[in-house]
Amino acid sequence: xxxxxxxxxxxxxxxxxxxxxxxxxxxxxxxxxxxxxxxxxxxxxxxxxxxxxxxxxxxxxxxxxxxxxxxxxxxxxxxxxxxxxxxxxxxxxxxxxxxxxxxxxxxxxxxxxxxxxxxxxxxxxxxxxxxxxxxxxxxxxxxxxxxxxxxxxxxxxxxxxxxxxxxxxxxxxxxxxxxxxxxxxxxxxx
Amino acid sequence: xxxxxxxxxxxxxxxxxxxxxxxxxxxxxxxxxxxxxxxxxxxxxxxxxxxxxxxxxxxxxxxxxxxxxxxxxxxxxxxxxxxxxxxxxxxxxxxxxxxxxxxxxxxxxxxxxxxxxxxxxxxxxxxxxxxxxxxxxxxxxxxxxxxxxxxxxxxxxxxxxxxxxxxxxxxxxxxxxxxxxxxxxxxxxxxxxxxxx
Amino acid sequence: xxxxxxxxxxxxxxxxxxxxxxxxxxxxxxxxxxxxxxxxxxxxxxxxxxxxxxxxxxxxxxxxxxxxxxxxxxxxxxxxxxxxxxxxxxxxxxxxxxxxxxxxxxxxxxxxxxxxxxxxxxxxxxxxxxxxxxxxxxxxxxxxxxxxxxxxxxxxxxxxxxxxxxxxxxxxxxxxxxxxxxxxxxxxxxx
Numbered sequence: 001x002x003x004x005x006x007x008x009x010x011x012x013x014x015x016x017x018x019x020x021x022x023x024x025x026x027x028x029x030x031x032x033x034x035x036x037x038x039x040x041x042x043x044x045x046x047x048x049x050x051x052x053x054x055x056x057x058x059x060x061x062x063x064x065x066x067x068x069x070x071x072x073x074x075x076x077x078x079x080x081x082x083x084x085x086x087x088x089x090x091x092x093x094x095x096x097x098x099x100x101x102x103x104x105x106x107x108x109x110x111x112x113x114x115x116x117x118x119x120x121x122x123x124x125x126x127x128x129x130x131x132x133x134x135x136x137x138x139x140x141x142x143x144x145x146x147x148x149x150x151x152x153x154x155x156x157x158x159x160x161x162x163x164x165x166x167x168x169x170x171x172x173x174x175x176x177x178x179x180x181x182x183x184x185x186x187x188x189x190x
Numbered sequence: 191x192x193x194x195x196x197x198x199x200x201x202x203x204x205x206x207x208x209x210x211x212x213x214x215x216x217x218x219x220x221x222x223x224x225x226x227x228x229x230x231x232x233x234x235x236x237x238x239x240x241x242x243x244x245x246x247x248x249x250x251x252x253x254x255x256x257x258x259x260x261x262x263x264x265x266x267x268x269x270x271x272x273x274x275x276x277x278x279x280x281x282x283x284x285x286x287x288x289x290x291x292x293x294x295x296x297x298x299x300x301x302x303x304x305x306x307x308x309x310x311x312x313x314x315x316x317x318x319x320x321x322x323x324x325x326x327x328x329x330x331x332x333x334x335x336x337x338x339x340x341x342x343x344x345x346x347x348x349x350x351x352x353x354x355x356x357x358x359x360x361x362x363x364x365x366x367x368x369x370x371x372x373x374x375x376x377x378x379x380x381x382x383x384x385x386x387x
Numbered sequence: 388x389x390x391x392x393x394x395x396x397x398x399x400x401x402x403x404x405x406x407x408x409x410x411x412x413x414x415x416x417x418x419x420x421x422x423x424x425x426x427x428x429x430x431x432x433x434x435x436x437x438x439x440x441x442x443x444x445x446x447x448x449x450x451x452x453x454x455x456x457x458x459x460x461x462x463x464x465x466x467x468x469x470x471x472x473x474x475x476x477x478x479x480x481x482x483x484x485x486x487x488x489x490x491x492x493x494x495x496x497x498x499x500x501x502x503x504x505x506x507x508x509x510x511x512x513x514x515x516x517x518x519x520x521x522x523x524x525x526x527x528x529x530x531x532x533x534x535x536x537x538x539x540x541x542x543x544x545x546x547x548x549x550x551x552x553x554x555x556x557x558x559x560x561x562x563x564x565x566x567x568x569x570x571x572x573x574x575x576x577x578x
Contacts, residue, residue, distance in 0.1 A: 003254075006252060007252050007254055008255075010252060010255060010259065011255050011259055014247075014251075014263070015262050018263070021270070022266055022269050025269070025273050025274070026273060029273045029274060029276070032278065033276045033277045033280075036276065036277060037280075039280075117359065117363065120359060
């Protein structure tokens with residue numbers, strides 16, 4: 001009995017010391033970690049949104065459960081950005097951030113998360129691919145050329161670009177059906 | 191302090207090539223030299239810390255409960271590494287992802303705790319940690335190098351062959367990991383068996 | 388329907404061993420004989436299943452509400468270690484033969500990255516309880532599938548004429564690589 005007690009006693013003490021150590025480390029790194037994630041988001045927002053002078057990451061509004069980041073210049077709305085997803089990637093979900101200007105056209109696209117084939121599908125991360133979405137709106141046929149659209153696919157990797165097209169189309173749909181009608185934005189949106 | 195303890199760990203007793211332990215991270219993160227290096231060093235840090243602590247407490251821990259205690263010690267250092275990397279090496283943390291917390295089940299670390307640190311002094315345990323850790327890092331870097339050169343035509347991000355090089359993409363993907371490690375083992379086996387005559 | 392796809396994705400398309408590299412140590416260590424492979428597979432399926440459930444509950448009932456997310460690694464691995472200890476005792480009492488043939492690999496289920504990996508992935512993917520169950524069982528079945536398949540192949544290799552320097556680990560790994568290549572063919576199966 002004494003043996004069992006001392007076993008549990010030691011395990012409990014060691015676990016308690018561990019928990020304490022970890023709690024200290026956690027509190028020490030918590031802010032830096034949050035900051036790192038924030039910087040990631042800011043970097044992406046700067047890529048997809050038109051020139052702005054506010055902090056879109058801090059000015060987001062919740063529309064239908066989605067965080068919509070607002071970009072302003074001189075106090076006036078210049079664009080919005082939000083995340084969109086396609087589950088039709090070659091190796092799973094592809095998450096993107098789409099920036100849309102006041103004309104309802106895509107200003108920029110940034111790939112946030114993907115697991116596509118390195119060297120093949122991962123080419124969706126190249127600047128030239130991402131730029132090919134700029135200026136497209138919901139009336140344009142946003143699909144890979146194979147499907148009759150205007151986006152170049154890469155030889156040997158159609159599925160990844162196709163998934164990104166789906167995500168962009170979802171984003172434009174969300175914009176025109178939900179965001180535009182949102183009372184908080186009616187002021188500066190066509 | 192026996193320096194040989196450290197040198198043994200680097201090659202003669204190499205965790206991956208000789209003991210065939212810690213194969214999960216070895217295969218998973220070696221898509222490039224940088225990733226292999228990063229994982230190797232993170233694991234080395236945990237290994238050194240846990241070896242030292244286990245050696246320090248080896249006399250107070252009752253034998254029957256030693257494995258759970260070692261696990262708590264290792265898991266703590268893994269969590270510390272996880273938090274620090276997320277804060278200061280955010281991009282590498284994103285790439286290594288799931289395999290950072292999985293350092294806790296890297297058989298090499300528990301193996302050294304049970305097989306060495308629990309039976310030796312702190313100084314030797316420290317050296318053993320450094321040696322085995324460096325050996326592990328070396329193994330990961332070599333496999334990372336093979337896969338990166340063949341699968342991406344680069345080393346540490348520097349393109350070696352110019353844009354007309356068509357890399358063997360399979361090397362960066364799962365089959366490449368198995369086959370890459372298999373061939374490295376073959377080369378090692380060749381030289382060892384030849385030496386034995 | 389979504390659940391069937393999740394199961395297929397977890398067990399075959401994103402096979403734990405051949406594409407995610409989780410569970411390699413037992414994969415190489417236990418796959419020499421078919422019956423040990425089967426015994427190990429069943430033990431792993433059980434441990435993964437129960438561990439998945441318990442860790443999921445702990446994460447959402449204790450860790451998240453109390454903002455103790457950073458204790459995930461420690462708590463999860465302790466849960467797994469206890470479970471394996473328990474399974475060990477049960478097997479020792481009910482099937483001493485299996486216990487003897489599994490040997491050191493039974494306690495090593497604790498360090499099987501597949502078990503901890505699945506527990507963490509469940510949380511990372513934000514699965515509901517039902518999805519967690521399907522993902523965990525699917526992944527465990529996938530592990531078993533790969534393990535049993537591989538041990539069948541290895542038994543055949545024993546009778547083949549392997550070049551001297553390739554014998555042992557080299558040919559095992561290269562074979563695993565070819566198997567992994569074959570499994571890559573399942574990509575894009577789940578749309």
